[in-house]
Amino acid sequence: MSRRFSWFNATSLTLGFVFLYLPITILVIYSFNSSKLVTVWAGFSTKWYGVLFRDQAYLDAAVITLKVALVSSTLATILGTMAAWVLVRAGRFRGRTLFSGMIYAPLVVPDVITGLSLLLLFIALGLNRGIGTIILAHATFSMCYVSVVVSSRLVSFDQSLEEAALDLGCSPFDAFRSVTLPIIAPAVVSGWLLSFTLSLDDLVISTFASGPSATTLPMKIYSQVRLGLNPEINALSTILISLVTIGVIASSLISKRASVRRQRQEQQALAQS
């Protein structure tokens, strides 16, 4: 559908993006406010960044959050890719319906329920709650997102490529490793990125899964924010927003450049033939 772009369309897009981006923009601007009162502008200053970096609690929370995110998203990617393969390629087996139900359910079950149930499990198993249990919890819900992303790629992927590999003498495992995996790699990578962000972002499940020994950044932020506006949080938000923005723009530029290069190569190939 590509027809006349009307004034109504332009207005709705403008209003929509203002609505989406204005709150974040204000947050970023006021992180450079010198006043302790967050909503009253008193001049430009970067002092809250200084305060933030000297605050050991935030640094500790950031380190824990990164550790959790790195380990849990890697675990989730491995498990999720396996699960995707099971969903798409493993054929029929006993309990398949239950399996696919367990893959899709965590995507829609409210965080409070997932968190509560995991906490009760950890207690029942007598596990010491801390970084380890947060990682287990994050890996569990993230693997479901990974398997959805990867299985949609697996479904669209031409199975005759795998059959060709088998025909040329690969074992099924070799075929998966040398043909399937490289082709679904982009989906695996985006699954990892998604898990990583979900883990960085999670408050509710972490709060349930963690003990007194581990506080993640969202937990720290939440405990501060509940008490009201806080200039340090504005500075922290600005840093997080910039990191994410840079990350997303960089990855989209990389993928765009790859597709442009591919197009150019295809054109050259056409011109030569």
Added chain:
Amino acid sequence: MTRPDPSPTTVFAPWDDPDEPPLIRFDNVTKRFGDFTAISGLTLDIYAREFFALLGPSGCGKTTLMRMLAGFETPSEGVISLGGQDIGPVPPNKRPVNMMFQSYALFPHLSVADNIAFGLKRSGNMTRQQISARVDEMLELVQLGKFGKRKPHQISGGQRQRVALARALAKAPKLLLLDEPLAALDKKLRAETQFELMDIQEKLGTTFVIVTHDQEEAMTVASRVAVMDHGRLVQVATPERIYEFPNSRYVADFIGEVNLLDGAVLRKTKAGLTISWAEGQPPIAAQGPEDLQKGANCTFAIRPEKITISSDKPEGCANALSGRVLDIGYLGNISTYHVELANGQVIKAQMANNRRLSRRAFSWDDEVWLSFTDSAGVVLTA
């Protein structure tokens, strides 16, 4: 393709009648998209009850011309009038013109009957009974009486094509536009549907304008064909004239198969022209335009089926060339022979296989004679 008029003594040829007002008139119409000129300075009259075909390769401007008639594009310059009235400012939903889309554009969420009723409901001056009666009538017309309740994805491609036709005809438009209407059908179904289209057009008397890139389709269905190239009309004539008297190399080459021999006028007499065209080959005797001067460059065009093949030199024929059979293409009803002359020129000739021969008359590498009369081909200057 002439068709009977109410009075059986005259043929249907309103374009030859200077008193007949055209239904549609393009007057010096130009259409530009940015820097690209899709239609340039085009003037054309289309008459009521015509089945008019716009024919050309993709990108020649035929679709733009049709979209201007439907109202989806407006001309950059010039005037398009329908029944003597400028329709430039009339939006598509107010024009007495309906279109059958190449994709059929059937609404997937509506049943076949609701698709047909869609336009009728918009007109606002019909009762529900009238609408349902009209829908039934249209379903009957396209022989889909039992399929009214089905959704478009529950019927076959050929049936969808007929629904699209019924929907476009339901409002009894003055003009029906058909954009590559048969392109999505397979060859056999396409041939049948062409005749159905002609029957329906004759029955209703609606003016049809069809856009196609398929020359056979245009020749079959149309009363007149307009051959287009790069936004211009190259020739507008009946299918017979387009085929037998193409006005240019472009038309001769685009329609059907043809042998094109470039040469120059050697002699000019009352009886006709003589064209010299290759070293060592006898000049060709032909009928040609009066204004062609001696020495002028020209092209001799002759259709393969106008050339006779024989093993001995035929007596008393205006033209006879000798060569060797290079290739034979057996097509069932006819065979095409590629014959190479002494100078390397390959001429295509066709012969009807009107007898079931177990043994072909000619075989590869046979020495043969090609002959044709002086009126078998045309002399082209463009």
Added chain:
Amino acid sequence: MNLRRLALIAVPYGWLLLLFLVPFGIVLKISLSDQALAIPPYTPTFDLAGGWAGIKSFFTGLDLENFTYLTTDNLYWKAYLSSVWIATLSTLLTLLAGYPIAYAMARARPEWRPTLMMLVILPFWTSFLIRIYAWIGILGQTGYLNQLLLWSGLISKPLVILNTPVAVYIGIIYAYLPFMVLPIYATLEKLDSDLLEAAEDLGCSRFSAFWLVTFPLSRPGVIAGCFLVFIPVVGEFVIPSLLGGSRTLMIGKVLWDEFFSNRDWPTASAVAVVLLLILIVPIILFQRHQQRQQELDA
């Protein structure tokens, strides 16, 4: 191969069984237990050492008391009702806000569309918590919105928005807008422009062509978007907790308080079980809708 296949199936299967299904069993079990001043704070606990007698006393210790309690205390059913109501209304509001955006994206020039899509997704990658926090500064008594309105002279007294349901609606629309826009955009983008031309050719104005063709054909996207907003919002915790104040009652917050503040694990578990039962209907409807769409596309 068969051993490998078995291992490939067993690892993710076992993981999900242990960390997803078993926990739900535990929640269900505790919801049937009684609160106790102990660690863990409920009885009965499973006592395998007690042998058959232990198992028997375990099952006789289970009852529906917590669920009866949920029906007797107003707080709970009010919280469920209010969560479902807030989720319904905010889903509709998100649809009203999201549809025009998706529509405009689908009508933008094709070369612009990936960028527009990225702009819609980008906020989704930034922290949810921070995006909600940003509204505290805007909607508060001395917030930017009140500053602007007071300065412009439209109001003389600051509006109370923060810590009311209005703030919760704004927060939900803000946070869930991409979930509404993207599925609608996906259906609108696939829409064949020939269909709209056909509608106009058959006498529709552009406005009626929208209502008779575009909107009905975008319905799968609208339905998917509504489910994607409604289901998580019912159990939402962060938004009512940060923007809703004490006056907004939502079940996610009730569960959280029951667990962390009152340390009443059996009641919290019962709340969770009922919430899941409420959500099961829309979840199943959503799954069936998605499956039907996939079959239609194929």
